[in-house]
């Protein structure tokens with residue numbers, strides 16, 4: 001039985017690592033399950049891709065489609081053509097896609113059209129915001145998925161409402177949290193930490209990369225000014241995503257407490273988060289990690305596809321108007337931020353649950 005495991009962009013890599021580990025454990029116990037790791041090449045820089053493979057012990061991909069940068073349609077088309085060729089050479093029994101990036105949707109389409117079963121990890125989550133490419137990717141992928149591995153009851157409900165039968169919804173928890181819990185003892189202090197004189201709980205971490213926040217110079221600049229002044233002279237560390245870096249080049253001088261650093265590898269980034277006073281972000285994955293680590297998280301978006309990070313966790317949605325930041329920071333400095341709790345099944349064992357289901361499903365289908 002051959003499973004394709006597809007990964008293309010940074011937030012995919014931490015989601016596939018525990019599934020691969022669980023398959024390899026099962027193989028060592030005699031399982032006939034085999035996998036082929038397909039890297040689409042949507043992210044290709046060492047800092048956006050290679051470092052994650054090394055740190056998380058992900059094996060070298062069996063196939064690299066090398067699609068590279070492009071518009072949404074160019075990347076989708078490139079990945080579909082490359083993956084279809086691979087399937088025509090050697091068909092797999094199941095294509096496993098994770099998350100909501102362009103590679104997720106493109107490979108699901110190519111597979112299903114060749115009658116290869118599709119399993120989607122992190123299925124069923126919805127922001128309701130169709131201006132985000134990720135929301136389109138989620139909806140298209142879930143409309144042609146056979147088996148839905150879910151992270152939350154909200155996702156289960158969304159799927160049921162769209163007509164998916166209960167036997168295809170497999171509530172397994174969160175593989176991103178498997179990776180966090182497995183690696184927490186290895187988090188690594190970044191080299192610049194002492195150089196910038198950062199002290200635990202006395203600095204902030206910022207990550208921003210969504211078009212609504214970083215594509216326009218004037219609004220990006222207003223956002224950075226609001227973060228800088230709300231942080232009351234505490235240092236703000238901003239590992240810069242390539243999309244944000246492009247806009248930043250034309251912004252001129254930044255406030256003195258904002259420190260731009262390169263995109264960080266997994267262990268360094270999460271060390272930074274674990275010791276921060278709070279995180280300001282527009283990433284969905286980061287709001288899950290802060291929930292589990294109990295770190296206050298301010299999300300600069302109007303919606304989230306991960307509502308449990310708000311209802312149960314440490315996340316608050318502030319919208320994209322910089323005006324909301326001052327009030328949120330006041331609440332934080334006054335010690336009134338929710339401490340939160342950890343959502344069900346975010347326990348580090350999701351990869352194993354997924355592989356147990358896959359073995360059963362592949363025998364049945």
Ligand code: UD1
Nearest residue numbers: 009010011042043044045048069100101102133134242243
């Ligand atoms: C993608 C995902 C998003 C995820 C984000 C995390 C989609 C639709 N979006 O968005 O869900 O949160 O990754 O990083 O799939 N670039 C580099 N080096 C790289 C990769 C990209 O310089 O290794 C540049 C590209 O040329 C482009 C920009 O970064 O100019 C954006 O990359 P792209 O993959 O198009 O989308 P992201 O914004 O990263």
